[in-house]
Amino acid sequence: MQKLIAWIKTNKALSLAALVIVWLAWPRVETIFYTNTGFDLGFSNQKTGMYDSGYESVGLAASSSYYPYEDPYAPTDSSDRMVVKNASIAMLVNDVVDTETKITSHVESVGGYVVTSNISRPTESPYSTMSLRIPSDSLDSALDFFNSLSVKVTSQSISGRDVTDQYTDIQAHIDSLTKTKTRYESIRDNATEVSDLITVTREITTIQNQIDSYVGQQQYLEQTAKFSLVSVDMSTDELALPYAPENPFRPAVVFKTAVRSVLTLFQNTAESLIWFGVYGIIWIPLLLLGLWWYRRSR
Numbered sequence: 001m002q003k004l005i006a007w008i009k010t011n012k013a014l015s016l017a018a019l020v021i022v023w024l025a026w027p028r029v030e031t032i033f034y035t036n037t038g039f040d041l042g043f044s045n046q047k048t049g050m051y052d053s054g055y056e057s058v059g060l061a062a063s064s065s066y067y068p069y070e071d072p073y074a075p076t077d078s079s080d081r082m083v084v085k086n087a088s089i090a091m092l093v094n095d096v097v098d099t100e101t102k103i104t105s106h107v108e109s110v111g112g113y114v115v116t117s118n119i120s121r122p123t124e125s126p127y128s129t130m131s132l133r134i135p136s137d138s139l140d141s142a143l144d145f146f147n148s149l150s151v152k153v154t155s156q157s158i159s160g161r162d163v164t165d166q167y168t169d170i171q172a173h174i175d176s177l178t179k180t181k182t183r184y185e186s187i188r189d190n191a192t193e194v195s196d197l198i199t200v201t202r203e204i205t206t207i208q209n210q211i212d213s214y215v216g217q218q219q220y221l222e223q224t225a226k227f228s229l230v231s232v233d234m235s236t237d238e239l240a241l242p243y244a245p246e247n248p249f250r251p252a253v254v255f256k257t258a259v260r261s262v263l264t265l266f267q268n269t270a271e272s273l274i275w276f277g278v279y280g281i282i283w284i285p286l287l288l289l290g291l292w293w294y295r296r297s298r
Contacts, residue, residue: 082164084224085136087143088157088231090241091150096126096234099149103130103232106145110138112227125237133227146232154241163221170221174214181207 093099096119104114112134119128134142139158147153181204188200235241 080164081162082167082221082225083136084161084163084221085139085228086159086161086230087139087228088155088233089143089146089153090155090233091146092152092154092238092241093150093234093236096128096236099234100128100130102149103132103146106142107132107134110142111135112138112142115229125235125240127235127237127240128233130232130234132230132232134230136226136228139228139230142230150234152238154238163225167218167221170214170218174211174218177207177211177214181211 091099100117100119104117107114112132115131115133117128117130119126121127143156143158147156184200184204184207188197188204191197191200233241
């Protein structure tokens, strides 16, 4: 330290020029440091209010937590809401064929049914994919039963979609079309000309087709809300199951991230050199003045 102080006293001009250079370049160096090291400025722990999609995830995949958005106009009573629920589960089992048979029996016993069922590689490490329709009231108990059949559940998720407003809008269309149809029927009953009768009948038929279409949409929503769609993946080989590891090693992603970091470093360095060059109109005269004063003093 004493040698450094002595050198500064001996080379005052160079020391002053070095301080000026550091002072000018420091903001750019600080930017490069924060950009390439990922330094936490304290904003990462702030939570952002987001709309709750009703998605629930349980398993190996990492999950994020948000404060749900609260709608002041949302109904407080959820008993009359129409919600379409879907679920998926991936399981490691000892015997795929036996487990599939037990699942089929249980689903049928609660009033559900099997939509699709497929088993691949039956002689090696069997893998089965099932698509089930289960009464929504029995969804939780069915998932518990599936869990009891497994050696390990690698992933499980439940999602919900509120279709109450959609169902209400469809009913409003049906009511409006029904009133229009009633008026046309009244006109048809009082029609005296054949051409008028044909025209009105055609309009009534068109309106009835629209009503039937809306009624079909309502019935579809009712059935999908009444019966939840459940996807089941099972295998004797855990690596064959669709799940996200807690700490996945993805070399391609790591390589891309490293390349992006290097490019960012080069870009920030080039920008710093440009700033350094522009500020040369200040530090170059000071440096020359310091060198001149240093040589003269010697």
